[in-house]
Amino acid sequence: MSEVPNPLVSIIILNYNAGKLLLNCVESVIKTNYSNLEIVVVDNASKDQSHLICKEKFAKIRLVENKENLGYCEGNNVGIRQANGEFVVILNPDTIVSPNWLAEIFSAYKKNGDGLYQPKILSLYENNVIQSTGNMLHLFGFGFARDKGVPNSNQRNEIEQIGYASGTCLFTSMNVIKKIGLLDSFLFLYHDDLDLGWRAAQIGIKSYYVPNSVIYHAESYSLKWSSKKFFWLERNRRYCLLTHYSKDTYKKMQSSLILVEMMVWLFYLSKGFLGAKIRVELDMIKNKNQIANKYNEIESKKIIPDKELIKLFPDEIFVPKNVSGKAGSKTFNTILSLLSKRAKRSILS
Structure with a gap:
């Protein structure tokens, strides 16, 4: 466990034609009430120029441009390899984070130690509707978000162990990444977080849900249900x-x-x-x-x-x-x- 008061956190935001969603996401991260962080935007060959617009508006971000669409897994792996932080967050570009989201996750980390952590995820477009209070793994390989579509009424208000942390916003240490390994690039996208959390559990590393850390998610801005x-x-x-x-x-x-x-x-x-x-x-x-x-x-x-x-x-x-x-x-x-x-x-x- 880190003994540095405010260790560097690398926020990896993988972009693929996210448009204004990316700008809103980065702006919210900048407003986070935790100062020692770096923002690494990895672009998967977007055609909408959103990554360039983002870099122009937020000059302090680090922009990594992939020459082709490497998918969610390898795209994020590129960002993790570029990260300088002792800790890393994988964050979707269609999210808005609350100011204290990161401080609350650190508070949970200090209690539970190395692991994979996710916040409470609420809908960006539906008022006070839950998207996930922790992702769960089923025997037959189905992964699902707990309480999805349920009104948020401060249920599940304790930090608790879950099946796996959602890739929408996943916090961990670089030390854990070294033990588990990177995201499996063969998966390309979807169930990548399930795979990571399952591999972590197999070597004794747990996943946790942190209710006081809150973010908002648009969900499936690229493929929808198709x-x-x-x-x-x-x-x-x-x-x-x-x-x-x-x-x-x-x-x-x-x-x-x-x-x-x-x-x-x-x-x-x-x-x-x-x-x-x-x-x-x-x-x-x-x-x-x-x-x-x-x-x-x-x-x-x-x-x-x-x-x-x-x-x-x-x-x-x-x-x-x-x-x-x-x-x-x-x-x-x-x-x-x-x-x-x-x-x-x-x-x-």
Whole structure:
């Protein structure tokens, strides 16, 4: 744990055609009531000139221009490699931070030590509506934001351990990054934070939710809900399942997982995204060597066995209203919960 009163914090903001959102984000970070920070804007070959406008308006920021779109993961990795701080924050460009957001996270860090931290995330456009009070990891690889869409009434007002810290705003130390490793560039975007938090948990590094640190998020300014977004979410969910569980664990849960996969196929069919799901399966075959190599790497570093982590996984997930109706979500969760409990009994026995 750092003993420097106000250690340098590097704020990494990855930009890709974020327009005025980027300017608003940087302006809010500058107003943070923590003085010892550097702002590193990494641009993924934007065509809207937002990064250049930002640099012109805020001369003190450090601008790193990638020659091509490297995706969320490698784009942020570029920023982390450029960072000079003892601590680092990955921050989306479609966010506005409150003045004391960073001080509150540091307060939590001083109590809990090295880990991955996220603030309370509220909607930028919906008044007092929650986007996340901590992200959670499900047995079958689904990641979800807790309390999403729920009115904010100061519920969950204690610092607590969560499944993984949201990549919308993720605080950690460079020391932790060195232990866990950088974001997995193969993922490109989506579930990158889930993967990072899962890898962290496997080596005994916890993730935390800090309720008194508050930011506001526009959410999905680039892809919205689309076939392309569903492809990345499902492709990376499958990748994480195949790389994070030991072969023994995967074998024990496979019968339940087959039924889950049938449900996912039906879901994609109902949404008109069947082509995206087919592309996912073809991508898994195409990248089997990448998957095998990542599996071996994770297994070699794993300290905490699957059984211990699985005990903490919730049996249900949250499905946003704009993805599935209330009745559909309830039915899905009922079946999912039964299958999760069944798989856990097999694994933990």
